[in-house]
Amino acid sequence: MRRSLRSYLAGWNRPERAAYLFIAPALAILLLFTVVPLLATLAISTMNMDVFLQVKGFIGLDHFERLLGDDRLIDAIKHTLYFAGVEVPLQIILALLTAVYLSRNTRWRKLLRSVYFVPSICSFTAIGIVASFLLDPQTGVYPAYLVNLGLPRLEFFRDPAWAMPSVIALTVWRSFGYSMIILVAGIQSIPDSYYEAAQLDGAGKARQLFSITIPMLMPSLSFCVITTTIAAMQVFDQIFVTTQGGPLNKTETIVGYIYNTGFKMAPYDLGYASAISVMLFVFIMAITLVMNRYFLRREADMA
Amino acid sequence: MGRKWTWGQAIGCLLTALLLIAVLHPFLWLVVAAFKPENEFMKYPPTVFASSYGFDSFIRVWDTIPLVAFFRNTIIFSAGVMAISVLLDSMAGYAFARLRFKGNKTLFTLVLITMMVPFQVLMIPLFVEVFKLGMLDTYWGLIIPRAASAFGIYLMRSFFISLPKDLEESGRVDGFNEFQIYWRLMLPLCKPVMITLGIFHLMNNWNDLLYPLMLTSSTEMRTLSAGLAMFVGQRNIEYGPTLAASLLALLPLLIVYVFAQRFFVQGVATSGMKG
Known part of the structure; x- marks a missing residue:
């Protein structure tokens, strides 16, 4: 008995079997809390389900039909695209400029890099609270600065036209350092010999930027563009803290609408919220695939 | 000059x-x-x-906002995820990198695919699942769904692959079993990458808003991000304590950043290398 137990355990000590013990816990977690929910999203989106998890039957594709005629959803999609369309280019351009300028390792440049990264480690809750104070029309100092400069007083988060630009500015402020760090790592991995050769050929700084740095940086740059776009399509935190989707729903995004539909507004329609999630997933996958193909082609062209 | x-x-x-x-x-x-x-x-x-x-605001903040509970929840949640996830990620990463077994490539590809699924798509079924497991509004309910991460497995695997070949053989000669080889021989070599991954998890979970917002319902179980966001949403609390609370919520990560900056930067920089 004891011998068979020992030989049984010894069997698990063979690398090809022990491997399953090593991966089992992590894979179980991923299976249970990523794969199962992904499949379940598809299932729930075809059911009537409220936040008390009462399933009132299978309704097929009714939710998806409802998506098409939902004006509030269409607005949320427009707001999300507005956010992504402005925020992503701004963040990438600012990150690229600072990364190019700060990529050499001098003490001052290293210091600037570490400071620019600081907002990225702060929660959107805390910096959103700070931004709401700073931009408050009555008590905030930034509107007062504008007045001192002779510019019109802006209402920022309270003004339907300026709320989204304010959220965009806040997001760029917080996140450009994150992309910058990725791009600096990419720039630093470009061999110096490329630049030396370019200098021998008489190429100036600008020429070096467009002929060496940017083409060689394409993998990091495309990674930044794609991940920033994906994050922008899921924008929620900063809006939840600052404008809560207002004023006049002008900053309600897709994820905000999912949250409101499923968890905030009666009748807590989890089924319909899941259908919107499925739509968002398809959106994000499509954007990722298109961008990936575009960048791979660019990389191939440049090589 | x-x-x-x-x-x-x-x-x-x-x-x-x-x-x-x-x-x-x-x-x-x-x-x-x-x-x-x-x-x-x-x-x-x-x-x-x-x-x-x-220091008026810092004194009154404890009465206006349940900040002690928020801090306790945030620390238990983010430190718990950090510890468990680094362990499970490193085990899986080790196996994918250094052990030959049937299905290695297929399973690893599946792990990489799960990395692409955004949380927002999963959140409703995840909420339902955690509720059905009876773990809604508990620490385990917050920690377990995050106890392993595809990015962590990916990061650990790329590190283990870079270790010298035949390192295992010296352990086998010494009579180590497979777990001892991983624990006593391999892990001590990957302290830096484990710290990098740990800080990456700590930062993301400390700052996360939507996830703890959904999986907790009582004020006593809220994390700093979720709890403060809810309090600001009510708009009827005083200015000074709100700002004091925000400053206190930012401080721990900022202090860790001052002392462990390179690990923060490494985590972010390596996440960009995977393309």
């Missing part, structure tokens, strides 16, 4: 300095404002500096 400045350098220097001010200004304002007395916030026109300063 005898160096000549070109126009380009001067403009670059000026712009980066302006950006430095833009990045730092809100933080400096927060530090000053958290020490202002409450009536200073109502002044018109608003001013940055006050005529007197004090």
Whole structure:
């Protein structure tokens, strides 16, 4: 008995079997809390389900039909695209400029890099609270600065036209350092010999930027563009803290609408919220695939 | 000082300095404002500096906001995820990198695919699942769904692959079993990458908003991000304590950042290398 137990355990000590013990816990977690929910999203989106998890039957594709005629959803999609369309280019351009300028390792440049990264480690809750104070029309100092400069007083988060630009500015402020760090790592991995050769050929700084740095940086740059776009399509935190989707729903995004539909507004329609999630997933996958193909082609062209 | 400045350098220097001010200004304002007395916030026109300063906000914040509970929950949640996830990720990464077994490539590809699924798509079924497991509004309910991460497995695997070949053989010669080889031989070599991954998890979970917001329902179980966001949403609390709470919520990560900056940067930089 004891011998068979020992030989049984010894069997698990063979690398090809022990491997399953090593991966089992992590894979179980991923299976249970990523794969199962992904499949379940598809299932729930075809059911009537409220936040008390009462399933009132299978309704097929009714939710998806409802998506098409939902004006509030269409607005949320427009707001999300507005956010992504402005925020992503701004963040990438600012990150690229600072990364190019700060990529050499001098003490001052290293210091600037570490400071620019600081907002990225702060929660959107805390910096959103700070931004709401700073931009408050009555008590905030930034509107007062504008007045001192002779510019019109802006209402920022309270003004339907300026709320989204304010959220965009806040997001760029917080996140450009994150992309910058990725791009600096990419720039630093470009061999110096490329630049030396370019200098021998008489190429100036600008020429070096467009002929060496940017083409060689394409993998990091495309990674930044794609991940920033994906994050922008899921924008929620900063809006939840600052404008809560207002004023006049002008900053309600897709994820905000999912949250409101499923968890905030009666009748807590989890089924319909899941259908919107499925739509968002398809959106994000499509954007990722298109961008990936575009960048791979660019990389191939440049090589 | 005898160096000549070109126009380009001067403009670059000026712009980066302006950006430095833009990045730092809100933080400096927060530090000053958290020490202002409450009536200073109502002044018109608003001013940055006050005529007197004090710890008033930091004293009253504990009565206005359940900050002790928020801190406790955030620490248990983010440190718990950090510890468990680094362990499970490193085990799986080790096996994928150094052990030959059937299905290695297929399973690893599946792991990489799960990395692409955004949380927002999963959140409703995840909420339902955690509820059905009876773990809604509990620490385990917050920690277990995050106890392993595809990115962590990917990061650990790429590190283990870079270790010298045949390292295992010396362990087998010494009579180690497979787990001892991983635990006693391999893990000590990957302390830096484990710290990098640990800090990556700590930062993401400490700051996360939507996830703890959904999986907790009572005020006593809220994390700092979720709890403070809910309090601000009510808009009827005092200014000083709100800012004091925000400053206190930011401080722990900022302190860790000052001492372990390179691990923060590495985590972010390596996440960009995977393309």
